[in-house]
Every structure is written in structure tokens, then in C-alpha cells.
Amino acid sequence: MNITRRNVLLGATAAAALGPIAARAQTSEVVIGVIYPFSGASAQMGVDAQKSFETALDIINKNHDFDLPLAKGEGLPGLGGAKIRLVFADHQADPQKGRAETERLITQEKVCAVIGTYQSAVAVTVSQICERYQIPFISADNSSPSLHRRGLKFYFRAAPHDEMFSAAMFNFFDAMKKKGAKIDTLSLFHEDTIFGTDSANTQLKLAADRGYKIATDIKYRSNSPSLSAEVQQLKTANADVLMPSSYTTDGILLVKTMAELGYKPNAIVAQDAGFSEKALYDAVGDKLEGVISRGSFSLDLAAKRPMVGKVNAMFKEKSGKDFNDLTSRQFMGLLVMAEAINRAKSTDGEKIREALVATDIPGEQTIMPWKRVKFDEMGQNNDADPVLLQYIGGKFVTIFPPQAAIAEAVWPMK
């Protein structure tokens, strides 16, 4: 078609006529931006996250008989039954791409809230952009403690951060020592972005406070082609516990290299990430019998709360996997955000923020072992109790804290 003045005029008139309809149509739909790595080394995390968010979306937008926020009835009743639509953006694990994509989500896609991001390093820039545009951001699965301490008003995290996770690990060590286990020295092994660095800093501080000796503290470059030099150093240090903070690729390579160099630690207590990933256990699970990882989710909970098993089945149908620590937190992230938007009765950023500040969801209305969801003045939920899980016989069982445990820890690993 040739572009003539007449056509332009016609188009403009049509657009003007359709304008009010479009404006009205917007209220029947609430758009939320979801920003994850969908390509690059962590692309699988994004793919799994997408399935998790779609499961939560299904629960919000359709009628379900679960005791979860917005499960009953369709859509958001506070906005006249408006449905939520998710717009997925790919940050490729790159903080700068995260920044650009968030800006695009807010200005082009007109999202009223953002959820992300897997990598904490990316959450830093994404949350800054959200702050600038006054759009609430939920850090669904980022665990770096420094994230919520930057005084951002639009930053919220329903899940625990690494200080809470690490404290659980050290509480566990203390408890094991009381029972007579020998735990004096620790080896830290962490990747070199904000996740690994924050995790190690927290562990260093806790170790000093509670009188554990750090045998070695290895910061390594993520996605290295080889980890043999690093493993060699871990082997020389031979601490009572190895504490890795690694994403999946490095975790697989670490475990393979450990086997090759003949390093068998007494115990591994991992800071989740790669060590909660099915791919890692598919690859090297046979070498990981007895590994302990922190988590905020455990399928054991299904015994007490049957809906956990049912929601997990919904997710499994989409993804072929059980919920893990990451996907469960992503799922809850969207539910918490949607619940706040519903109470805000608005898609205005400031109103949603106010609703988030007032959030108070009891633990029984989540799929997590949390006490409740209630944010402090920094936007952090301090009632998100972490658990420790041990990989026994091909699955994870909860071993700590005692009130959540269903089995005794096997110590040492083998």
C-alpha cells in the first residue's frame, strides 16, 4: 500500500476512534513484566521460571479451589475481574541488558510491576530502573543481602536472603556439634559475581562470630573452562565442610573435577543456586549422595498442606520438573505481587507500592515453609524461614530446622 496523505488521515481517524476502546480494554488487563535470562548460560533458569510464572498465572486468572491468594474466582476482583498478562523479557544474565529491557518493559510495554531476575547482579540494575519510574519490583529469587539495603522504596523480597540462609547453616553446624560431629574448619568456594561474593562475605562473618576456622576461601571465575586448580586448593585445605555458592554449570564442573582429582569432602553444604537444579543432579547426582543445600521450599510440605502437591503437579505438567527452591520462589513472587495489585485496586505504581507495604499473607496461604509474608521498611520479608535439605536416595528431604525436619541429617555425607 502506498502511503498517501489520505491514508495517513484515515489511519489517524481510525486510531482516534479506537482510542477510547483501547483505554477501556486496558482496565480488563493488568500487565506485569517478568525479566529473566532466556538465552545464554542460564537460559534454562528463564525457561523454568516462565513455566513457574505461567502456573501462578493460571491460578490467578482461572478458578481454583486452593487456599492461595486469588486462587478462587477468575482474575483480580479488586479490578473488576481483570486478568493478568505477563510480558517476558530476556536479560541474558547481563546487568546492562537488564537495565535496557526493564526500561523497555516500563515505557513500551506499559507494565505496572516487574518481577525478576535469577542473577542478583542483574537485580541491582533492574530495581534501580524500577525505582526511577516508580514501578514496584519483586525480587522473586535473588538472595543477595545487599539488594534490600540500598534504601529503594519500590524494592520488595518475599523470600529469604543469604544471611538468613547462611544463619540456618551455622545454626545447623552448632546443633550438629552439640551432637558430637567434628565441624571446625570450612572451605568456601564461590563464584565472582554479587551472589557468590555476598554469600561468602556473610559466611565469613558468621564463621568468625561463631568460632569456625576458614580453611580456604576460593573466589573463582564463573563459567570457567576448567576448575582443576581451584579443586586442587580445596583438596589441599581439606576442611570439615565444603560450602559452595555456584550456579549450575560451575556446580557440575566442580563435582566432576572433585571426583577426577580424588577430593571427597566430609560434607558439602551448598548455597542453593546450581545445587537445587535438576540438571546438576542428572549430571552428577551419583557423586552427591548426602549433599545438603539450603532452600525455601520442600515437597515434604505436601504432607501437611496437600495443595502444595497439587500446585506442584500443575507445574510439573508444564515443565516436566518438580518445583525447586527457585521455581517455588518465582511462583510466590507473582502471587504476592498480584495480591497487592488486587488490594491496590489500581495499576498505579505508588498505589501498588502502598499495598505491598501493607501485605500480610499467613504462611498457610503459601506453598512455602514461611511464617508469613510481611515486608519490613527495607522491603524484606523477615518471616521467610529457610530450611536445609539433604539429597538422600535421589530426592531432597528436610533435615533442619527441627520443627520442619522430617528426617535426621546423615553426617558425614557418606
Added chain:
Amino acid sequence: MPVTAETIIQSLASGLLMGLLYGLIAVGLALIFGLMDVVNFAHGEFLMIAMYATFFLFAFFAIDPLLSAPLVAAALFVFGAVVYLLIVRFAVRAKANAGMVQIFSTFGLAIVMRGLAQYFFTPDYRSVTHSWLGGKTVSVAGIFLPVPQLVGALVAIAAFGGLYLFINRTDFGRALEATREDAGAVALVGIDKNKVFALGWGLGAALVGLSGAIMAIFFYVYPDVGASFALIAYVTVALGGFGSVFGAFAGGIIVGLVEATTALLLPPSLKAVGIYAVYLLVVFVRPRGLFGSM
């Protein structure tokens, strides 16, 4: 960490084994560059599909990577030749901006291959869970030599030896060398330049295919796996001297050793720094690379 004689020897041994493999990966790149002055920016993706091929042969037909290595190398040979005939052949003919056209044709191929791998194989991390060599280790006087890397090193030496003989002792090899020296002149004596270039691409791809098959034993596979190895391969080729097959192989060994030594002396997160520092030093002193002749 206490630096003992044992840790030094262990680090050097690990570095040497890894370096031989880096060398094998880089040799294919150097061969193609030496032959026709084209840098294959999809080299890492060639490695990636070789690893996937090895993984799938293992997953579906339970073929051990050691057995599938020749199959994968043969398949990559065909793939490399086809890439030349379908893409590179036309890219080098470009009249304007020939350099850019070449770069973007193989660079584009890399992105397409990565995208297709992500689409068809999903971005999940795959791994050959058990193999004849996997997880086995030889221990000599407290020094651990992982069997997969040890065999990889032997394969690398054998492949390099084979390539050397092929280039120097066969008619095809001589045609390859002649074409590399003067592609215009060989046409006059009746050698089909395209055939020789296709053979060169096939050989280069077969070598990286061999590396991929061996690496699948001890490394994980996912669509982006080629990226980090390809970067090392480019540095290796530049360090050893552009176009020099021998230089690429020696460069690989140097890179492996430098990487291991740096990790001993500096925090491991900085171990790549050593590689690039040595590279910068070489480029500064000898811009054509250690064994470069141009």
C-alpha cells in the same frame, strides 16, 4: 594455600592436559585461517554441536564418547565442508567490504546455530553421565591425572601428528599448502580451489569435532558452551601466530600452563588474567605471534 612441590606439579600437569585440548580446539581454527585468511567465528558453535552429537549418541544409542569420537569427527568434516560450500564460498566472493561480509557470515552462522540449539535441544545442561573413561583417574606419586583429559591429550597429540603428516606427505596436503600459498596459481595447474578450501573447512571442523567428543566426557553441554572455549581458541591462535598450525598447538599448551600457574599465584578468579597478559606481551614483542610467519 601452602604451595608445595606436589601442588605445583599437580597444577602444571592439569594445565598441560587442559592445554593440549585447547591446542586441539585451536588447530582447526588456525588451519582454516592459514588456508584462506578467514576467521571462523562459529568455531565455538562447531564445538557445541560436536558435544551435542556425542551426547545424543550416548543418550539414545548408548555409544561411548570414545567410540563416537571418530563418527562425530566425520560428521563435522561433512558439516564443515557444507558450511564452506553454502556460506563461506559466497562470502569470500563479496566485491565490497569483503572483510566485513566474511566476519558477519560466520558470526551470523554462530548466532543461528546457538539459537537453533536452544530451540531444538532446550537450554538445559546435558551431561554424559557414565562412560568408559568418565570419573576415572590415574594417580602417580600423589599427582592425579584424570583419565578423560589424559586420553584427550593423547588424542590431541595423535590428531596433530596425523594432521602434520597429512599436510606434508599427501597430495591433498600439498595441494592444501600450495593453495594456501597462492590460490591463484594453483588454479593454473588445474587444482580446484573450492575443493581444497572445502577440504580445509572439513578438516578444521573434524578436529574441533574430535575435541568436542572428548570434552563431552568431562564437561557439560548447553547451547552457549562454545563461547568460552572459542575465546580461548582465538587467543591461542593469535598467540601461536596466525595461520600457523604448529603455533596454535604450541599456543594451546602455553595457555593451559599459564592458566594453571596464574591460578596458583593469584586468586583463581583472576586466572584468565594471566592468559591475556601473556598474550598482550607476545603481541607487543612479536605482533605476528610466536610462530607466525607473515
